[in-house]
Amino acid sequence: xxxxxxxxxxxxxxxxxxxxxxxxxxxxxxxxxxxxxxxxxxxxxxxxxxxxxxxxxxxxxxxxxxxxxxxxxxxxxxxxxxxxxxxxxxxxxxxxxxxxxxxxxxxxxxxxxxxxxxxxxxxxxxxxxxxxxxxxxxxxxxxxxxxxxxxxxxxxxxxxxxxxxxxxxxxxxxxxxxxxxxxxxxxxxxxxxxxxxxxxxxxxxxxxxxxxxxxxxxxxxxxxxxxxxxxxxxxxxxxxxxxxxxxxxxxxxxxxxxxxxxxxxxxxxxxxxxxxxxxxxxxxxxxxxxxxxxxxxxxxxxxxxxxxxxxxxxxxxxxxxxxxxxxxxxxxxxxxxxxxxxxxxxxxxxxxxxxxxxxxxxxxxxxxxxxxxxxxxxxxxxxxxxxxxxxxxxxxxxxxx
Amino acid sequence: xxxxxxxxxxxxxxxxxxxxxxxxxxxxxxxxxxxxxxxxxxxxxxxxxxxxxxxxxxxxxxxxxxxxxxxxxxxxxxxxxxxxxxxxxxxxxxxxxxxxxxxxxxxxxxxxxxxxxxxxxxxxxxxxxxxxxxxxxxxxxxxxxxxxxxxxxxxxxxxxxxxxxxxxxxxxxxxxxxxxxxxxxxxxxxxxxxxxxxxxxxxxxxxxxxxxxxxxxxxxxxxxxxxxxxxxxxxxxxxxxxxxxxxxxxxxxxxxxxxxxxxxxxxxxxxxxxxxxxxxxxxxxxxxxxxxxxxxxxxxxxxxxxxxxxxxxxxxxxxxxxxxxxxxxxxxxxxxxxxxxxxxxxxxxxxxxxxxxxxxxxxxxxxxxxxxxxxxxxxxxxxxxxxxxxxxxxxxxxxxx
Numbered sequence: 036x037x038x039x040x041x042x043x044x045x046x047x048x049x050x051x052x053x054x055x056x057x058x059x060x061x062x063x064x065x066x067x068x069x070x071x072x073x074x075x076x077x078x079x080x081x082x083x084x085x086x087x088x089x090x091x092x093x094x095x096x097x098x099x100x101x102x103x104x105x106x107x108x109x110x111x112x113x114x115x116x117x118x119x120x121x122x123x124x125x126x127x128x129x130x131x132x133x134x135x136x137x138x139x140x141x142x143x144x145x146x147x148x149x150x151x152x153x154x155x156x157x158x159x160x161x162x163x164x165x166x167x168x169x170x171x172x173x174x175x176x177x178x179x180x181x182x183x184x185x186x187x188x189x190x191x192x193x194x195x196x197x198x199x200x201x202x203x204x205x206x207x208x209x210x211x212x213x214x215x216x217x218x219x220x221x222x223x224x225x226x227x228x229x230x231x232x233x234x235x236x237x238x239x240x241x242x243x244x245x246x247x248x249x250x251x252x253x254x255x256x257x258x259x260x261x262x263x264x265x266x267x268x269x270x271x272x273x274x275x276x277x278x279x280x281x282x283x284x285x286x287x288x289x290x291x292x293x294x295x296x297x298x299x300x301x302x303x304x305x306x307x308x309x310x311x312x313x314x315x316x317x318x319x320x321x322x323x324x325x326x327x328x329x330x331x332x333x334x335x336x337x338x339x340x341x342x343x344x345x346x347x348x349x350x351x352x353x354x355x356x357x358x359x360x361x362x363x364x365x366x367x368x369x370x371x372x373x374x375x376x377x378x379x380x381x382x383x384x385x386x387x388x389x390x391x392x393x394x395x396x397x398x399x400x401x402x403x404x405x406x407x408x409x410x411x412x413x414x415x416x417x418x419x420x421x422x423x424x425x426x427x428x429x430x431x432x433x434x435x436x
Numbered sequence: 437x438x439x440x441x442x443x444x445x446x447x448x449x450x451x452x453x454x455x456x457x458x459x460x461x462x463x464x465x466x467x468x469x470x471x472x473x474x475x476x477x478x479x480x481x482x483x484x485x486x487x488x489x490x491x492x493x494x495x496x497x498x499x500x501x502x503x504x505x506x507x508x509x510x511x512x513x514x515x516x517x518x519x520x521x522x523x524x525x526x527x528x529x530x531x532x533x534x535x536x537x538x539x540x541x542x543x544x545x546x547x548x549x550x551x552x553x554x555x556x557x558x559x560x561x562x563x564x565x566x567x568x569x570x571x572x573x574x575x576x577x578x579x580x581x582x583x584x585x586x587x588x589x590x591x592x593x594x595x596x597x598x599x600x601x602x603x604x605x606x607x608x609x610x611x612x613x614x615x616x617x618x619x620x621x622x623x624x625x626x627x628x629x630x631x632x633x634x635x636x637x638x639x640x641x642x643x644x645x646x647x648x649x650x651x652x653x654x655x656x657x658x659x660x661x662x663x664x665x666x667x668x669x670x671x672x673x674x675x676x677x678x679x680x681x682x683x684x685x686x687x688x689x690x691x692x693x694x695x696x697x698x699x700x701x702x703x704x705x706x707x708x709x710x711x712x713x714x715x716x717x718x719x720x721x722x723x724x725x726x727x728x729x730x731x732x733x734x735x736x737x738x739x740x741x742x743x744x745x746x747x748x749x750x751x752x753x754x755x756x757x758x759x760x761x762x763x764x765x766x767x768x769x770x771x772x773x774x775x776x777x778x779x780x781x782x783x784x785x786x787x788x789x790x791x792x793x794x795x796x797x798x799x800x801x802x803x804x805x806x807x808x809x810x811x812x813x814x815x816x817x818x819x820x821x822x823x824x825x826x827x828x829x830x831x832x833x834x835x836x837x
Contacts, residue, residue, distance in 0.1 A: 051492035058493075085512070091452035092459075092516050093523040100522070103530045104515035107508035111486070114505035115493050121501070122494040129504045133534075134578060155578070177535060177556070 037201040038160060039064060042074040042170065042191030046208045047265035048112050049079035057206075057265060058119035061165060065125050070160045072198060073127075073167045074191040075116055077108025098143035102172075102181045106132065109169035109187070117167045127165040130155065132172035132179070137190065139173035145183035148173060148190070151197035160198070168194060185246025192249045196256035203258050205245060206265035211272035212237065212244055214436035215289035219427050224436060226287065227270070230277035233287045234260075236379040236413045250274065277381070285389060286380035286434040289427055295325070295373045295417060296348045297405060299340040300355055302365030309361050310339065316354050322347045326375070326408040326415060340406055342417060345371060373405060374423040377415035378430060390414045396433035400425040438602040439561060440465060443475040443571065443592030447609045448666035449513050450480035458607075458666060459520035462566060466526050471561045473599060474528075474568045475592040476517055478509025499544035503573075503582045507533065510570035510588070518568045528566040531556065533573035533580070538591065540574035546584035549574060549591070552598035561599070569595060586647020593650045597657035604659050606646060607666035612673035613638065613645055615837035616690035620828050625837060627688065628671070631678035634688045635661075637780040637814045651675065678782065686790060687781035687835040690828055696726070696774045696818060697749045698806060700741040701756055703766030710762050711740065717755050723748045727776070727809040727816060741807060743818060746772060774806060775824040778816040779831060791815045797834035801826040 041064065043057050057075075064071050085104050089096040096104075113129035120127035136152030159166045170187025173180050182189055188205060195203035212234065215223040229237075231254035238247040244262055253260050253274065263271025300313070310329075317324055327341045343351050348369055355367045376397075383389045390407075393414050397404055402422035408415045418426055442465065444458050458476075465472050486505050490497040497505075514530035521528035537553030560567045571588025574581050583590055589606060596604035613635065616624040630638075632655035639648040645663055654661050654675065664672025701714070711730075718725055728742045744752050749770055756768045777798075784790045791808075794815050798805055803823035809816045819827055 051489060054493050088452060088512070088516060089519060092455050093519040096519045097522050100515040100518045100530055103518075103532070104512060107511045107515075110508045110511070111489070111505060114501040114508075115489060117501045117504075118490060118494040118497045121498050129501055131504070131580075179532075 038070045038072065038198050040072045040074060040191055040195040040198065040200045040203040041206060042187060042204065043076065043116075043206045043265055044187065044208070045076040045079050045082070047206050048075050048116065051115070053265075054112075054115050054119050057116060058123055058125070060206075060265065061116075061120060062123045062125045065165065069201075070163070071165050072156060072160065072194060072200070073116060073165060074170045074187060074194060075109060075112040075167065076170050076187040077105075078112050078115075081108045081111065099178065102143045102179050105181055106169070106172045106179050109171055113167045113169045117165075120165055120167070125165060126163060127167055128159055130159075130166050130168045132169050132190075133174035135166065135168045135194070137168075137173040137193070139175050139180045139182065141175045141178070141180070143180060146173060146175070146180040148182065148193045151193060153197050156194070156198065185248040188246045188249030189252055192252040192256070192258050192260070195258045196252070200258070202261055203253065204261045204263065204271075205249075206263060207244060208264065208266065209244060209262075210264045210267060210269045211262050212274070213288065215427055215431050216291055219291060219424055220289070220431045222428075222431060222436075226272050228273045228275065228277070229287055230381050231274060232412055233379050233381050234274045236377070236410070237288055237290050245274075285383060286378045286436065288379055288436065289430050289434075290377045290379060291423060291427055292375040293420065293423065294345045295342050295375050296345045297340055297342050297370040297373055297417060298348070298351055298355065299338060299368045299370070300362070300364050301338045301368065303337050303339065304363050305335050305337055309358075313339075313355065313358055313362060316358060317351060320350055320354055322351050322354065326406055326417060328406050328408065342373070342375070342406065370405070372420045373417050374420045375415055375417055376423065376426050376430060377413055378434065379413050381412050383412050383414075392433060393430060396429045397426050399433075400429040402426040439471045439473065439599050441473050441475060441592055441596040441599065441601045441604040442607060443588060443605065444477065444517075444607045444666055445588065445609070446477040446480050446483070448607050449476050449517065452516070454666075455513075455516050455520050458517060459524055459526070461607075461666065462517075462521060463524045463526045466566065470602075471564070472566050473557060473561065473595060473601070474517060474566060475571045475588060475595060476510060476513040476568065477571050477588040478506075479513055479516075482509045482512065500579065503544045503580050506582055507570070507573045507580050510572055514568045514570045518566075521566055521568070526566060527564060528568055529560055531560075531567050531569045533570050533591075534575035536567065536569045536595070538569075538574040538594070540576050540581045540583065542576045542579070542581070544581060547574060547576070547581040549583065549594045552594060554598050557595070557599065586649040589647045589650030590653055593653045593657070593659050593661070596659045597653070601659070603662055604654065605662045605664065605672075606650075607664060608645065609665065609667065610645060610663075611665040611668060611670045612663050613675070614689065616828055616832045617692055620692060620825055621690070621832045623829075623832060623837075627673050629674045629676065629678070630688055631782050632675060633813055634780050634782050635675045637778070637811070638689055638691050646675075686784060687779045687837065689780055689837065690831050690835075691778045691780060692824060692828055693776040694821065694824065695746045696743050696776050697746045698741055698743050698771040698774055698818060699749065699752050699756065700739060700769045700771070701763070701765050702739045702769065704738050704740065705764050706736050706738055710759075714740075714756065714759055714763060717759060718752060721751055721755055723752050723755065727807055727818060729807050729809065743774070743776070743807065771806070773821045774818050775821040776816055776818055777803075777824065777827050777831060778814055779835065780814050782813050784813050784815075793834060794831060797830045798827050800834075801830040803827040
């Protein structure tokens with residue numbers, strides 16, 4: 036008998052009615068004869084509400100206590116989902132992180148899962164009882180830990196790997212992975228299948244469907260993922276190993292990130308280059324740097340540009356200014372109102388000319404390309420936000436997605 | 437160095453501001469040089485909100501899941517109180533029931549504490565870290581349990597007993613134990629000291645200050661209790677062993693219960709008496725019977741009257757009617773709109789005539805006495821609700837409280 040892991044996100048369990056719908060879906064899978072383990076997130080905005088409470092009692096809430104606080108969000112969901120399943124005649128038991136045997140490293144707020152002791156979970160599945168597992172949380176030596184961003188997806192994948200599940204279904208509020216953001220490109224098409232690598236690039240590039248951590252974990256353990264909607268019966272997108280398959284698409288999809296800022300550090304004397312120190316300082320202050328471009332403009336001098344989220348611009352500028360004596364640069368500039376558009380596809384590796392085709396499309400959309408960054412299966416361009424809409428549609432059309 | 441246990445109820449931690457005030461109070465005690473262990477309830481109405489959620493997803497929520505759900509209420513409070521303490525420079529750590537080593541019997545919704553493993557709590561106290569312990573909850577073989585009504589008070593007393601604390605301070609929204617309900621008797625006086633036995637009778641009789649379970653546990657382990665307000669600096673009421681003290685008050689206080697209903701089962705043939713079966717049936721259906729009076733009206737027949745809460749009347753009548761064939765009674769009657777007024781005092785044991793004095797006071801208030809029940813240190817009378825106010829004031833005055 037196959038084990039299937041189903042993960043339901045915050046929107047999917049956002050109200051008692053939604054929890055009822057989730058229970059209906061789990062019950063249907065159980066009646067089909069599969070053994071199901073369920074992983075759930077906290078209800079809707081409950082995590083945000085808990086964070087607000089914490090910020091009211093302390094300026095910088097202690098991280099250990101933050102974990103104890105936030106872990107209650109999923110504990111509420113698992114209890115309610117288990118009750119709703121029992122109401123439908125399906126045997127179920129809620130499992131907190133520590134009850135489910137999810138052991139993490141000793142880090143608060145962003146712990147990685149180290150091991151899953153499946154003893155209790157297997158005993159429940161053997162007895163045809165659906166374990167309803169709290170996502171996002173674990174335990175280390177009697178201390179409650181949380182996994183940070185993408186935590187619930189990661190819990191689901193890790194549980195699926197530990198239980199050697201047939202597949203891990205991620206239920207969310209979209210119907211799957213699209214060739215582009217359907218809100219920008221009306222012709223965007225849902226993909227029926229995509230490789231881990233492509234999904235990783237898409238996930239990192241701002242398709243909010245699935246957290247890259249979860250995709251990485253799935254790739255590592257060979258867990259087949261399915262992304263689908265908890266609101267409809269539509270088939271979703273399967274994410275799996277596709278190396279063995281013929282005829283890979285050159286470009287699988289177009290990803291976008293709306294709000295991007297560019298910082299340019301101009302005129303760094305080449306003998307003074309301390310770039311690693313600059314980016315280490317930025318990382319230490321939690322400034323997430325995305326695209327980095329370095330160019331030699333004239334002998335003995337380099338310019339470095341990088342992108343950050345708009346919220347981080349001020350902090351990034353401050354850090355650069357503090358490092359001026361060390362780097363000896365001439366000036367630092369900032370540019371707001373930018374977007375990122377990227378194409379992703381495993382077939383790019385063997386198909387030269389893809390970048391050129393993309394530049395042509397952007398030119399046709401009159402989108403000024405500010406920065407370019409490429410990987411083996413991805414080309415990203417920074418363009419003015421005002422041209423994003425036209426650019427994405429043009430690119431989508433150019434690659435016949 | 438003395439250990440003091442401080443317990444804060446739901447109103448005391450009802451908002452971020454109130455949590456700040458609680459942290460100020462704990463911090464002040466710590467700065468005085470005492471070691472403090474804190475026990476807290478769920479915030480304000482959060483437990484009610486969780487119950488409402490549960491009732492929306494299942495008609496009869498599973499009790500195991502109800503415990504998992506409700507336990508989140510206190511977990512939120514302990515995390516927030518610990519954060520607020522750290523904000524004030526006081527080292528603190530939140531402890532859920534399972535982290536604090538509170539082991540209960542394997543019952544959901546109304547478990548009794550079986551043992552407390554103080555290893556973690558003592559280690560924290562030794563290191564001058566304030567443990568902030570979740571009231572109301574415990575663990576049994578990896579399962580979350582809750583203690584039911586009066587649970588948080590009971591946790592505090594049990595923790596105080598296990599830590600051999602100097603005293604257990606129960607912070608609430610009243611300033612202590614009064615000679616009568618101050619809302620009914622304006623002249624009611626706060627008691628500075630009261631014995632366990634008197635407090636037990638007062639607690640059982642509807643003074644909502646402290647749950648009888650907690651008083652019983654305190655009596656059993658000789659834990660000195662203090663009931664006081666978390667909103668003011670006023671000294672509270674000390675509850676302790678007073679057997680050794682001279683000059684016990686004859687009457688310590690007047691307790692009231694506003695809504696009481698009387699059920700009379702009339703004309704039960706004496707040869708058919710199956711009273712135990714009647715009260716067993718009532719108990720099985722969770723009908724809480726309070727005062728029971730049995731009287732012989734004529735040879736070969738008895739009448740039995742008992743009181744229940746108004747909410748239980750219908751169910752009680754139904755149960756009695758089902759038992760008619762067995763009991764063979766003539767008729768069953770109900771009377772609503774009644775109240776109970778009681779006097780409590782350890783000195784009654786050695787002072788005859790107290791009941792007579794009470795009847796005289798009720799007569800002066802023109803309150804018709806429907807039923808009487810007495811224990812060694814208590815006299816309770818059922819009277820019409822319309823006369824409660826006058827009666828309580830008259831009794832209060834008669835015993836010069």
